[in-house]
Amino acid sequence: MDSIILRGWSAQSRTTFVSSFINPPKILFTTNCPRVKEFFRFEARAGGSESKRREPRVTFTSLNSTDGATWTLRATAGPIDASITDRDVPATVPGEVQLDLLAAGLIDDPFDGANEKVQAWIGYCDWRYRTSFSWSPNDAERHDLVADGLDTAATITLNGTEVGRTQNQHRGYRFDIAGLLVDGENELVVDFRSPIEFAREQEALLGARPTVMHHPFNAIRKVASNFGWDWGIDVSSSGILKSIGIESWSGVRIASVRPLTEIGGAENDSSTGILNAHVDLEWASTNSSAATVAVTVNGATETVEVKNGQTDAAVRVDAGSIDLWWPRGYGDQPLYDVTVTVGDAEWSSRIGFRTVTLDTAPDAHGSPFSIFVNGQLIGIRGANWIPDDAFVTRITRERYRARITDAVDANMNLLRVWGGGMYESDDFYDACDELGVLVWQDFLFACAAYAEEDPLRSEVEAEARQNIARLSTHPSLALWNGCNENIWGYLEWGWRAQLGDKTWGEGYYMDLLPSLVAELVPGTPYSPGSPFSFTKYAHPNDPRNGTMHIWDVWNDRDYTAYADYAPRFASEFGFQGPPAWSTLTASVHDEPLEPYGEQMLVHQKADKGNLKLERGLGEHLPKPRSIDEWHWATQLNQARALRFGIEHFRSLWPLNTGSIIWQLNDDWPVISWAAVDYAGHRKPLWHALKHAYADRLLTIQPRDGVPVLVAHNDSAERWTATVSVSRQSFDGTELAAQTVEIDVEPRGIALIPFDEQVLAVTDAGREFVRASVDSAPSTDRAGNIDSAFWYFAEDPQLGLEPTATALDVTVEPVEGGVAITVRANSLVKDIVLQADRLHPQASVDRGLVTLAAGESAAFTVSGLPESFSFDGASIAGFPVLCSVNDLVTG
Template identity: 55%
Template sequence: MTVIELTGKWTVTASSGPVPAGIAGRPIPARVPGAVHLDLQRAGLIADPFDGANETEQQWIGDVDWTFTTVFEWADDGTERQELVAEGLDTVAVIALNGVEVGRAENQHRSHRFDISAALVTGENTLRIDFAAPVPAAEARSQEHGPRPHVNHHPYNAIRKMASSFGWDWGIDVAGAGIWRPIRVETWSDARIAAVRPLVDVNRENGTVGIVDVHIDVERADRLREPELDVEVEIAGQRIPTRVPMGSTSVVVHVEVPDPELWWPRSHGAQPLYPLAVRLQGREQWRRRIGFRTVRVDTAPDEQGTPYAVYVNDRLVHIRGANWIPDHAFPSEVDADRCARRIADATEANINLLRVWGGGIYESEDFYTICDEQGVLVQQDLLLACAAYAEEAWLHREVEAEAREAITRLSSHPSLVIWNGGNENIVAYADWGWRHRLEGRTWGEAYFRRLLPGLLAELDPTRFFSPGSPYSFSAYLSPNLGQHGTTHIWDVWNEKDYTAYAEWTPRFVAEFGFQGPPAWTTLTDVVHDAPLDPHGPQMLVHQKAERGNEKLERGLGPHLPRPRTIDDWHWATQLNQAAAVRFGIEHFRSLAPYNTGTIVWQLNDDWPVISWAAVDFAERRKPLWYAIRAVYEPRLVTVQPREEGLAAVLLNDHDDAWAGELALRRMSFDGFVLSSAVIACEVGARSESTVQIPPALRTPADPSGEVLVAEAADFGRAVHDFAEVVEQRLERQPFEAVSSAQDGAVRVTVSARSYVRDLFVLADRGHPDASVDTGLVTLLPGERCDFTVTGVPPQIDPGVFLDPLVLRHAGDLQG
């Protein structure tokens, strides 16, 4: 096989549409893989799409037809087949080589292979790809086939393009065009491997045996000449030869590996990966790594409703998850290093599952490979989100093609354990009033009930399939009931205060969250309102949720004093976001074993924006990230209300049982212990224990000036506030702090004189490149904490990190 990578000189030209003067018809240098917005920016023809109000000014880009062109050399090498392989075309495209149309595409989420033998010439070849303007294309298809309900303002459900590229309640509207994944010319003879699906199982009947059935599909160069083909599979020191029979295009090779090391989710065991190679006619053409493990999800009704319990290797895994969106509004910009940093954000926050959300993309091989290596489970949505989708042939064929390809491509990854039919489509039909609006038009039920489960049964029955999220696992129940299956909780944030999480008793929470702004530097790098204001015009461009900043301010009301300055607004809304999610996760986890997991919305951002993310677009960890890390600790003690009064719940997500003492103190803010107790308790492996707190400890004499402290060795400490910040008598200066340069970092040491609630170093306000190792620290009188700030140039005065706008705590919001 000969491969010509088409990554050389490309140009992009605006061919029709509302193009500004000076751009129409002008060839602009282009990068492939890439996106037209980025090409225009590099050429100096548009400003940064993420900056200021540029999103609005650049909406014309999505209304324009764009043509990408390149020239490449080819010499006849005597091969039988010549093909153009495009891994990702965004989106509606006509492909021509030397003026001859060789193919068409209309789906960003699949690859294409076009026969170019009739158009290819020896010497110079001109490849041209004409992309239709995506916004008019989506609108035209919607009108042609009947409008169907969707969220946001463009009918993204009428075109197979990344839904969030048209904008979302956290996403910028940058619907454009481009060759967003690699493109190349391949020439070959005889036969090639078209696809490999290694389906893994583990048999424990007579010892442990790893089983892999390697499904191999081949394509022959000459369909009239179909001889036998030699195939060899190599794994774990075994080489298994077989043959593809004459006239056939597939074969299955069954391999058994005695006593394999099992692949486990993180904190449950190791992640051994076995190289698997497939050779055709003696040439290696496919290589991946697989892991031996089993997966099942228990949704069998019980006396309490319907569970959603994930088992790996027959062991229950309590899910501490996060939702994942595309990590950049232009996904071609996410390289392996950025992907690795984002997954490190997950693992360092004790996250053990990422749900790839259905309005984004099927992620890169880098993403799943890193999850394999790190033991991060993956739930993969099929790419249907928050909309009704036509089931007729014009869309059905594309949904089927992309799903077939994705299921096949991702089958080797042990981290991928769940396929999900889509996001909020079923609940929208059932509960959002869409059934009436559809007036009998199809809406996607055939995908969730027949096509997608049928494809999984055909291509990969080893993984669990859920028709949607949320879902009650019954056609006769509302899809979003807490006691059944998976639940999305959005009355909190949209309508209610975060304490309303306690009104829910969910079996599994697949979405919930609360908004907060990004880091100060991330925000002010793109928002230039003067003066800076929560309701300034550029600020609101970077707030995509409906009445989002009003909801942020409403959410502060019961908890924090009204901000006096924009600096206080920023800190208070970040702090309240962290408090909200911390409250929710602790409540949900305390319901174990009834509750088996949470997937917080969301880990990451795709541009600099006020959002639900824990890590902002500039890769700065928000206070929320530190809160998630703390409440996702495998061992956690939390104080929760129960019918008998306050109780301490000890959660032990370890293989070892624990026995020890729970120390309880009710104390005043100045450190005086008002009541105390030590209670012996035990917690089983992967289990939990609830300890009732004696009345003298759970009943404060002065709620505004007292806290309850619960501590247990290995479980850390829970500090229960009897009142909200707005009602507490917190000191504005309850500590002394010093800073110094040490070992290439800055050490900030804080010593508490009085109770310090949620102490945090807003490191980027000291220096834009700085980050801090810990955050949201609560100190009791007499305690101290060391913060390590890294990324600080040596010439920076360590004292900047003691500035009151850098070193903050909940009490400094009080007047």
């Protein structure tokens, strides 16, 4: 079949046009958009969308700006800034108010400087979106206005008549407008109530309930962090976030499909697949004839007949021999096309065949939290995920892919979509399906008590039903979780006294949500909350049971206190550090730049955050003497804290079955717990995670006060290797040696004691222990993945040499970047090259490299523009090339 080019359409426009369509995540349809002269069939695929010539089945008149619609925006009530009073502003749909005002030059970048406070008035205003479009009658029986995402309390008017009202950002809406359309020009108006004022109104209606933030986000169904968080800017935005348009159709429509899978035969790499397709239907009229539902997967097709008015059908298809879908590190990720047709309607998606189970049965130590895929226990190495931009319409398919690739490259196998964010675009879950990243999906309840009465309850159920069904296609989705910290908060944060006999969300977490999961996606694991102990009389944050959040370390204690815990599963813990230098200084312009500058503190949302950063340095690092040292030391300390905690938890395997750090990403330029900053720079923490989350981990851990060597093998192959252990002085002199033969079974662990002479330190300030796998290249260890270090004193007490004498540096240009080779004359700890200090778009291939005397390592910087001025001297020194030696010796 010949291909067809949609001229004037970007690939992103086509992909967004399809993938955000309201009910099925992958729907096939035709369009009579003014930008397209013929009817086409669009099909969303992993790499974008494709088009084929077809007769029209369903026509969709897109009202998106990318498809030719012209929108305006106007503030209609509230503390309107004088610059836009009585003014129509060009608007982009999908889009958000602040982005339109920014594009029109009416406000400055909301992320810059202290603009958050200057622009706070925007969230207190009502806003009106308006467009006109031409429409001509056709033979379709139904004409529906389909709005995928309205943020949040909206009144929709067509040609002066109210169509409907919405009050939930997390669901799509559909309205029959056949009686309101006119031949010729039509006017559509969407009026948004101020999100802050709407939340206050709903709070007054439902009754005030405890929350951690200054706005009552818990009274409405909107991204909680949009009102600000301890890492997030308060933008309190309004907008048409997803596709909007008119769908014209006849006969029967596929409202949604839940393609649930079973596996027959042995749970191995090749099994028999069963697809149970649950198809929800809607009929245009009672005059429609009966229809046939046909489901095809892996070359097999089954059909059932449905009568007019029948709203659901179940079709069971034997898919024959299939390959199982596995998380990364455990197998491949085969995906199978599924097509469903009913009359003229057609739906298509991809699925994977796998089973997921959760074991929380009591054992000798309490209650575990063990995730099994296809019968195999999975060691979870993950991170929490927040919306990747405070203005969510800027999150593209490419940005999703880049962030999830960051997770994969750091050896992660799970992302937890946190409950203060949103149900992400299918682009997010598609990437996780393809890359083998499991998804733990929170329902959207976080750090607050929630009313269980209408109108909130009805919205909760509607959004849950819609999103459970939408996400049921994705094999990566392994777990639904009821809430974030709310059960813990009710018990321990003083909520009970404030609530009295008011509802607080327990009915959602213990009744409504688990019943919906069981109804719509039976067999999918469910957890009432995180943390949660799965034991009736246990504290929800008990380390002996279920999942645990560890926040006393960041808030009050030294990071070595992670070793005081032996959690069965650590689902949240973290430590802060600033973003990359270029990210920070692009938004913070204090003169002089210092940790407590006015703009710096705008970009530090945690309570006493920068004080905690300084306290957290403890005895580990010297007090910084400059802003450059502060930036480097606090970044390094963040990396060390999380590496310490993760390696400790992994050394407890299989008592501990997983770690999910807080957090992978940022939604704006900010000092935070993220491993990758808003601009996409991988912080030193990211390099620490790559080491700590390696399939094969070598670490030195104390047991009863004595260091031992721990080898954790989270791979499918037995790990046999020779490990050379030595105690040596900083100048490279070997003082004691030991050879260890390790033999660790797949998914196993081994603890090996050291010989006494290895630990018999004579000069704590100038000696260290190193354990290295002999197969590792001695001249260029890959980020020390195959090495473990033990020091007998903290850095300020170590006799480290100044970098100028301890490190020889060679810099030379290479195609597309710069190569830096470093050779150590004495011990140099935690070498990091801050590539973004050379250029904001530059990146480096490795970090946190420790070199003993005589060893060398190479760093490659890429992403430099052709016009980059090469200066070897500036690259070779601090603060571009950093190490602990710089902090200790100056």
